[in-house]
Amino acid sequence: MEEVVDQPIQLSFPLPRSLDTKIHLRLTVKSKVITLFLTTVAAGEEDQAVPMGSFVYALPDRYNPNQPLSTTIYSVEATLEFTTRLAKILAKKTQMPVYVGNSISFANTGLGGTVEEEMEAFKRVVEVSLDKLQGVIKSPDVLPNGTSSS
Numbered sequence: 001m002e003e004v005v006d007q008p009i010q011l012s013f014p015l016p017r018s019l020d021t022k023i024h025l026r027l028t029v030k031s032k033v034i035t036l037f038l039t040t041v042a043a044g045e046e047d048q049a050v051p052m053g054s055f056v057y058a059l060p061d062r063y064n065p066n067q068p069l070s071t072t073i074y075s076v077e078a079t080l081e082f083t084t085r086l087a088k089i090l091a092k093k094t095q096m097p098v099y100v101g102n103s104i105s106f107a108n109t110g111l112g113g114t115v116e117e118e119m120e121a122f123k124r125v126v127e128v129s130l131d132k133l134q135g136v137i138k139s140p141d142v143l144p145n146g147t148s149s150s
Contacts, residue, residue: 009132015040016120021108023125027132034094034136036086036129037101042108053079053103058087060095068092079103082122089126095138 008028015021020043028035039050058070068091070084083102090098104121106113130137 011128011132012041013124013128015104015106015109016124017110017117018042018108020044023104023121025125025128027129029133029136033097033099034090034133035099035101036090038086038125039103040105040108050103050105052076053101054083055099055101056080056083056087057097057099058084058091059097060091065095066092073099076103078105082118085122086125086129090129090133093130094133094136096136 008026010024010026012022012024015023021040024039024041026037039053041050052074054072054076055074056070056072058068061067061069068088070088070091072080072084079102082104083100086102087098087100090100104125106117106121109117109121111117
């Protein structure tokens with residue numbers, strides 16, 4: 001059975017390879033959709049507004065469960081690939097539609113946002129998100145409408 005969380009899950013964890021920057025995560029699980037919003041905040045910048053990043057919608061493809069479909073709702077080039085990949089992974093694992101908003105900045109990482117730093121942060125976000133989504137993760141043979149493909 002699907003787990004519906006009445007209140008959004010909000011938490012923060014350190015941005016890998018950064019001294020004073022944290023990733024803030026807000027996850028909401030409803031009966032038919034998951035929303036996830038991500039941003040980074042450096043120490044001393046808590047009061048500053050963060051520009052909006054990319055916003056992507058992904059859903060499982062019932063004809064090809066290993067390749068979720070996605071569409072970009074709002075695009076910021078610096079965050080688009082990260083956001084799209086994250087939305088597709090969550091849609092694939094949960095077999096539910098997912099909205100992901102992401103404004104993570106890698107400017108405060110040790111080397112300013114290398115591929116390795118971005119991949120390390122991506123892995124950490126996926127790990128934390130899937131941990132919080134354990135109650136809604138379904139097997140790939142379960143279709144979004146609640147029926148089985150067999």
